[in-house]
Amino acid sequence: MKGFKTLTPIPEAQKAFLAAVTHVPTEAFVPTPQAVGLYAARDVASPVDVPPFDRAAFDGYAVRSVDTLGASRTSPMVLRLIGKALPGAGYAGAVGPGEAVEIATGAPLPAGADAVVPYEEAARRGDHVEVYKPVPQFYYVSRRGEDVAAGEVVLRRGRRIKPWDVGVLASIGVKEVPVYKVAAGLISTGNELVELDEAPPPPAKIINSTRHVIAALLRDLGVEVRYLGIVPDDEEAIYRALSDAVRRFDIVITTGGVSVGEPDHVVRAVIRLNPEVLIHGIAARPGRPNSAAAVRGKPVVMLSGFPVASIVGFEVFAKPAILKMVGAKEEPLPVVKAALTRRVATPINVRSFVRVRVYRRDGKLYAEPLAVTGSGILSTLTKGNGLLIIPENREGYDEGDEVEVILLGPIDD
CATH class of the missing domain: 2.170.190.11 (Molybdopterin biosynthesis moea protein, domain 3.)
Structure with a gap:
């Protein structure tokens, strides 16, 4: 991205950012059957033996x-x-x-x-x-207590509650569960944006699709999302919106306005909030403009306006921040080994995120790279079923190399 004097390596950026995220969301008790997908705010111990008798x-x-x-x-x-x-x-x-x-x-x-x-x-x-x-x-x-013994912890703080957890909680008579209620404020910036209900967009305007991608990712993590609208490319307007959002929400996410061009006022507005930490630009491809700050211990994540790049920034900053606030661990995705169908060249000292299509042929798995550049190439999001992450110390992989691919969907036949 032209104009960035330095780009912070992802591990260094995450370490500094997450160390400054100290905010803990509020707790609430929700009925046990409605707790699926939320994060336990406390350890829950069984008050009884299960079974209660031999x-x-x-x-x-x-x-x-x-x-x-x-x-x-x-x-x-x-x-x-x-x-x-x-x-x-x-x-x-x-x-x-x-x-x-x-x-x-x-x-x-x-x-x-x-x-x-x-x-x-x-x-x-x-x-x-x-x-x-x-x-x-x-x-x-x-035997009595063979399944669950009285006093045994059945749900740990930070665990994302699964359907089978609800079954265990019901079996021990727990009617309500203490959970974290994480609320996110989502702000879009850009004079070029219009909302989906205005489609087709007028000339020189584009539909605010990134908003929907990020909102869906947040909901997928069990976060309540409040969309705060499109704010024009004006530093003062962005500052006022951010200042109010930081006060009201556990995490604030913006889209757009984070590169180094004239209309990109988000970072300057965040600086006025006196953040404890500010990361502007990361060594990622795509997604260099993605940035993050901690303001009074709360995460403020500034994402690229392009959907593909914004997803990278979400995974680098927003998701780890949410998991830290609730004391959770990231749930691993399945990984497979596949042969690359063509060479992928990437710059050294930059972590590259390459969407691939994984398919099976004659009993062997192959990974077809879909696009290496282009933060706004939306088609890779739907055509791809896998993600190849190329580390900073490599300049890519050759055709035929066996690589590890994170599966994001079913393997094509």
Whole structure:
């Protein structure tokens, strides 16, 4: 990008920026079924044992294990059946010497019994059951607290809540979950922009598509997005919008106005907010203009106005900042090895993000580079299903090289 005197390497930029992000979003309790996709604000410990009692792990007969010693097909142990236990309707009495209770999976183990003989290892004979195999104590018994013990932490702070987490929380009776409510203020800048509802755009104008890309990425992270509109290319107007947004939101993101041209006023407006840290320009391709600052511990991320470049900036700055604020770790994406179908040349000391199309042919995976340059080439976002990240210490890869590709969608056949 012409005019940038220096470009900060991505690792250095991230380290300085994230060290200055100290803000913690507010907590809120939400109903457990509605917590999926949000981040736990505290550790959640189980108040009860799950299961709350010893229960049968198989259909069969509840017995005293000592009564099965020496049992075999030729010399079975014969026990007297005294009742039946079902889930939600356990046997009220106790199993004594030489007795058994027919039991269904999930039913409470009757008092006195310490094992379950499956139907396959026994046979009913009227009011008695023949046991053909000796069983050890707790055979086919799910012990109390075996799944979750009282006091055990079932949800850690910072974990993004999954559907199965909701199931565990419901099983221990947790009706509400403490979560972080992360709110983002999204500002677009540029006199050339019009909104989608004004399509087709007038001459010399373009639709503000980057806004929708970034808003969708934020929502995908469980963030509440408030779009604050298009602000004209005016430093004072941008400053007022930023000042208000920093006060109201956990993270502020702008699009456009971050290069070094005459109309690019966003960085100058951010400087007026007295940031603790300011990174202007990173060694990335595409995405050099992407910038970031911390203002009173809150992240202010200034993204390129071009969709492809803005996504790079989002991954470099916005996503790590959100994860840090909520104490979360990034969830890994699947990675595959594929052969490049043509050479990819990239500048040294710049981290390059190359969209590729991964496809399978004759049992082997190939990666076809879609575009190496062009921050605004939107088609690569939909045609590509993979991302090749070329590190700073390489000048690219040759045709036929086996490379690691991050999968962003299904592999083409």
